[in-house]
Amino acid sequence: MTGTVPRLLDDVVEASVVGSFSRLGPAVRRRLFRWEDAPPGALAGRTAVVTGATSGIGLAIGTELAGLGAQVTLVGRDAAKLVVAEEHVRAAHPAAEVTTEQADLARLADVRALTAVLVSRLPKVDVLVHNAGALVHDHQRTDDDLELTLQVHVVAPFLLTSGLLAPLRASGAARVLTMSSGGMYTQRLDVEHLQSTAVHFDGTVAYARAKRAQVELNASWAQRFPDAGIGFHALHPGWVDTPGLHSGLPGFTRLGPLLRPIPEGADTAVWLAWTPEATAPGGDFWLDRARRGTVHLPWTRTPPGEADRLWERVVGWAGIDPEAGA
Numbered sequence: 001m002t003g004t005v006p007r008l009l010d011d012v013v014e015a016s017v018v019g020s021f022s023r024l025g026p027a028v029r030r031r032l033f034r035w036e037d038a039p040p041g042a043l044a045g046r047t048a049v050v051t052g053a054t055s056g057i058g059l060a061i062g063t064e065l066a067g068l069g070a071q072v073t074l075v076g077r078d079a080a081k082l083v084v085a086e087e088h089v090r091a092a093h094p095a096a097e098v099t100t101e102q103a104d105l106a107r108l109a110d111v112r113a114l115t116a117v118l119v120s121r122l123p124k125v126d127v128l129v130h131n132a133g134a135l136v137h138d139h140q141r142t143d144d145d146l147e148l149t150l151q152v153h154v155v156a157p158f159l160l161t162s163g164l165l166a167p168l169r170a171s172g173a174a175r176v177l178t179m180s181s182g183g184m185y186t187q188r189l190d191v192e193h194l195q196s197t198a199v200h201f202d203g204t205v206a207y208a209r210a211k212r213a214q215v216e217l218n219a220s221w222a223q224r225f226p227d228a229g230i231g232f233h234a235l236h237p238g239w240v241d242t243p244g245l246h247s248g249l250p251g252f253t254r255l256g257p258l259l260r261p262i263p264e265g266a267d268t269a270v271w272l273a274w275t276p277e278a279t280a281p282g283g284d285f286w287l288d289r290a291r292r293g294t295v296h297l298p299w300t301r302t303p304p305g306e307a308d309r310l311w312e313r314v315v316g317w318a319g320i321d322p323e324a325g326a
């Protein structure tokens, strides 16, 4: 059933917010749209790189992609956690081709080093998942002179995508997936206030602004690289019962059984990795295997020219212009 009635029902679910973001969303949509499982070996011969792969949604994505036959690189900042994550993937899929790379996205030098290693090791990258993220409540300035939330969610992924453009192009059908958040619906893109200062710092607002910026940049990548053979797709996972949710937004744990189990938070990212629906150049925003609007509140509409201002500012912060060599 993929006609008008299921879509209208889905619109009702989406408008309810709780019905959409909680575990009710995938429960309803799975039946409404008859979600298919990936064919066995759907990603055989493909390479995937997943950041934030030592915990929560990222670990589930890495595990699932390996189970579908992809050669997976798990990226994390903590060496001991990477060992455990690799063991987790191998325990789930003994034949998995899995390796790890250590990089703290709060250090752009780490991201540059990671990029160099990946470029030397992987002739092509078919799936790049920007999943790493955290909601922090204290203001932290990185060694790169950026606020931590902005750097980890926006600048570091931009630098990594830019550095991996050649192997992504070499894929011929690559997907770059960016894990945003439904929290982005609360904020308008405002480039001047993306770089939060210590005065009146609000971690939840900084996080939502960074997540909005991720969605805007995703669309800009698609617009600026229409012929690269790369699908750029942003998504949000709903409310997922992860260590990150417990530490960043403990109030949400009151939702208890309404929270999505981790595999349901990973589902759309895994699906975008294999489905023919994730076409290039993309630029869309997804939840539960469907494109979603990016504006729910009228005052969060992106002002004219602001997306281009964001791109230019991030080029400056990352110290790389991906269009220069395009």
Ligand SMILES: NC(=O)c1ccc[n+]([C@@H]2O[C@H](COP(=O)([O-])OP(=O)(O)OC[C@H]3O[C@@H](n4cnc5c(N)ncnc54)[C@H](OP(=O)(O)O)[C@@H]3O)[C@@H](O)[C@H]2O)c1
Residues within 6 Å of the ligand: 051, 052, 053, 054, 055, 056, 057, 058, 076, 077, 078, 081, 103, 104, 105, 106, 131, 132, 133, 134, 135, 152, 179, 180, 181, 182, 183, 236, 237, 238, 239, 240, 241, 242, 243, 244, 245
């Ligand atoms: N859970 C939700 O309901 C929810 C909702 C909306 C969006 N999201 C997004 O989903 C993504 C995954 O979150 P999660 O809920 O699965 O949280 P999680 O369990 O805390 O996982 C976050 C991952 O990101 C890594 N990470 C954090 N800061 C990093 C840094 N500076 N450098 C490298 N890696 C870093 C963490 O590494 P460590 O293991 O070393 O901490 C961990 O592997 C995030 O982008 C989050 O914003 C989650």
